[in-house]
Structure formats: structure tokens, C-alpha cells
Amino acid sequence: MKSGSNLEKVLEAGHFSVTAECGPPRGADPEHVRKKAAFVKDNVDACNVTDNQTSVVRMSSLAGCLLVKESGVEPLIQMVVRDRNRIALQSDLLGASAMGVRNLLCLSGDHQKFGDDPQAKNVFDIDSMQLINLARRMRDEGVFPSGDKLEGAPKFYIGCAVNPFADPYEIRVPRLKLKIEAGADFVQTQCIYNMDTFKRYMEDTKKEGLHEKVKILAGVTPLKSAGMAKFMNKFVAGIDIPEEVIKRVADEPKEKQAAKGIEICIEQIGELKEMEGIAGVHVMAIEWEEKLNEIIGGAGLLPRPVVE
């Protein structure tokens, strides 16, 4: 075991795994996180805690992880390289590991332009590829990038994100390969709506044998309404929702659109479960954590396995 995390154990035991995510609050109220964690509990193998996603200031992901952990859910810390230089990143890795956070997701982070402080200075001292590598070297070699020995190596199951729908397509698979070489153990994908593009991506991934080197968790996000679908398709970079998916939701009367969104999501998980090379799903029910049980249960993925 590299990290001994529950997520690692479940995946290594060959179970189809489930992760979800919690966005920390726009304030210091811990109850907010505890409430969300209660919805997540027993439905997942680990729960991502986002790091100031879309550059909107929120409670830190490390604090969120600790609150989630206290609530009996295994945390997965997201770390973006937008706001912290390599000194702060290393220090937070050490702190997170010391506090028992065993899963890590390395990300670039959305540009600060999208958040509430568009005038902020961005850091990007190292990129997400290099953060993966930094965490791996710390874990496996027990050294800082400077070569100095660590007093106790941080233990992380190291993840990265991939977006099969971003451009240019032809480097998507080579880029995943590079992330694996850098040290990624698992991957969580951007939310998938265009199953045709995703299937093509998986075919290309399998041709390179990458699905055997890394655990791929397919990302899904239930649509709450046709309005949300249209908004995301238009304004969120790297999201591709085909017309027919939007239409399926839009064809329902307003009050039934959410239920349709959940139905589509469950259907999709069913399809992903059967796909070769997919090791699990990452369910991003954005500000809709109360539906996780219905979705994950509906997809036949409950109860979650216990691996010792």
C-alpha cells in the first residue's frame, strides 16, 4: 500500500469505487461542512474537499478535510497550484498527511479571473504535473525537492484530474501518460455528458495500456434543470453537454427536471460500470449532496465495501 487510504484499499481490492465532493462554505461555519458530510457518509469511499473552486474564496480544503474526517468520512484533499508556491504546497502536504488525510488530488485551479478576487496575484510556481511528482517523491523517496531528507514522509494516494473534452484532443492521452509517469495513482475525470467522446477517449487510453497503470474514476454531475445544463454548456470551459442530453431534461416540466437529471445520472453510472478500464465513479452533486444516497444507491453501488 502506498498510502493505506480507504480509497486505495477499495480500488486495489478490485471494487468499483465511488467518490463524491464537498465544497466548503463561504464562511467559517463548521456546521455547513458537517451537514454535507452527513449526506456523504456511508455513500462513498472518499470525499473530495475542493480548494477554492472557480477561484471563489471558501474555507480551506485542509480545514474542510479535517471536518469531513471528524464526521466519519474519508477525506480527499484537492490542492491547486494557483494560490500557493512550492514552499506553501510542501508545507500543506506535510500538514495534511500529519492530520491523517491520505488522498490527494493535484490540480492547476481555475484562473482567478472567475472568482471574487479577479485582481489577485496568481502564483503557478509549479504546475499540477510537477505537484504530482513532488508528492510522489516526498512519499516514495522521503525527500524534499531540494534533496533534504524528510522527518517522516507524507503518505498520499495521489490523484490527478483529466478532461477528455478539452482541446486539443490528440494530446489528452499523451498528457495522461505524462501524469502517470509523474506519479499519479488515480484519475478523476471532468464531468462526462458526451459518452461518445468519452468512449473514444477510453479506447485511446486502453490502446496505450494506461487503464492498467492508473485507476480511472469517471466524473458525473447530475443536472438539476435544463437551465443549469445550458448554462454549463455555454459558460464552463471544458464542459460538453450534447443537445440530446439537454433535450431530455428540457422536455420535462420544470418540477420534474431534477428527477430526470438524477435518472440520467444513474443511467450513465450504469453504463460506466460496464466499461472496461473504468475503476469507479466520481459523483459531483454540486450543492446537491442530499441526493448522493439516491444516486449512488440507485446505481446499485451501496453499501460500500469494507476492505481491511
Added chain:
Amino acid sequence: MITGTPKPIEEILEMVEPYDNIIVAGCHGCVTVCRVGGHKEVEVLSSTLRLARESGGSKIEINELSLERQCDPEYVETLRPLIDDYQAVLSIACGAGIQFLAEKFSKTPILPGINTGFLGVTERQGEWSERCQGCGDCVLHLTGGICPVTRCAKQLFHGPCGGSTAGKCEIDQNVQCGWQLIIDRLKALDQMDNYLKLKPYKGWDSSRDGGPRRIIREDMI
């Protein structure tokens, strides 16, 4: 070249408000080429200031002049014989020129008339864009001649990020994704193997992060 944009006239008027006898100093270097700080701009700015002050009932005397380069001591020194006859200098050179004047003439307020921009190129008449951040450690041979530090909004060394869409950057539909450009170039040059290598952490110490920089060429001293 070093580019810039004129400061809003209201801001300049506020700066020169305490004075009634100033120099407006242009520069024949980069700022002339990008039409923000050459002699023509000195003339236009000076007339605008005179007119505005006159209509406000507080006249201002202006000596309009331009130096060959404000970043070179040889040319800066030509100001010395007249500097004490004026209360302030409004410089429309780049930030380097403005500061060099301030350094050389310690008793005269030197005011910035432009906002200095970036190291860039002329795309076409009236349009300039950034190419270099002067990071002090060039990697253009590995990235198809396109700079990831300058052209990628996140300065990624292993781009593109997940926000790259149809060649455009996630920050703005009008900004090209630097990494799409790099990949297109690497493909055209048959150098995609450069892409597939893990790059070491960038040493930002040769950049601004290492503190104010200095170049000493012993062979020239």
C-alpha cells in the same frame, strides 16, 4: 519592444496640479515605436494640458522635449543644465526611463505620464501583444518558439489545462491558448517528443522573484 498606454488625462492633470512650470519629456526608444511616448505624443499631451489648465484658469508653462533614450545616462545628462528651471518633469517614457530620471535628478519630482505595459510585438498598426516576461531562463528551444511563461495564463510547463477550448484560453475567448500554439508548432516541427518529457521545476530566481536584477558583462567594462 517595451509597450505602454497613456494614463488618463484626468490622472495626469491631478499629478501636475501643484505645478505651473514643467517639462514633458518623451523618449525616442520603444515608446516612440509604439506611439505612446515619442515627440509627437509630447506635443499632443502638452497642448491638451495647456488647454485644460487654461480653461480651469491656472495656466501651465511646458517645455516640450524628447531624449534619445531615457534609460541611458549619456542622454539623461542632457537634461541637467535645464532641470533646475522647472518644478517637475512629466515623463512619457517607460518605467525604466522614468525611474532613471528620478535617480539622476534627486530634487525634481518625476511624474509618470504613461502606464508601462509589456515586452511585445506589433501585431498590426494599433495592436501590440506580449511575448516575453524576461524570466531570465529561456526555454523557447523546447516549446516550439512560443513562451509558456508569457503565453499561458497559468504559466504552465505541462499544458494545456482543462480549460483550453477550440484554441482559446479559458480566461477569454479573444485570447489564444498558448499551449495550443505550442503544440501546433511542435507538431509542425516534428518535435512532439519535447512535449512528452517531464520538465524540472522552473527556477524563478532568475526572474523578478529573485529580487532586482543586474547584468554585469566583465568583457564590456
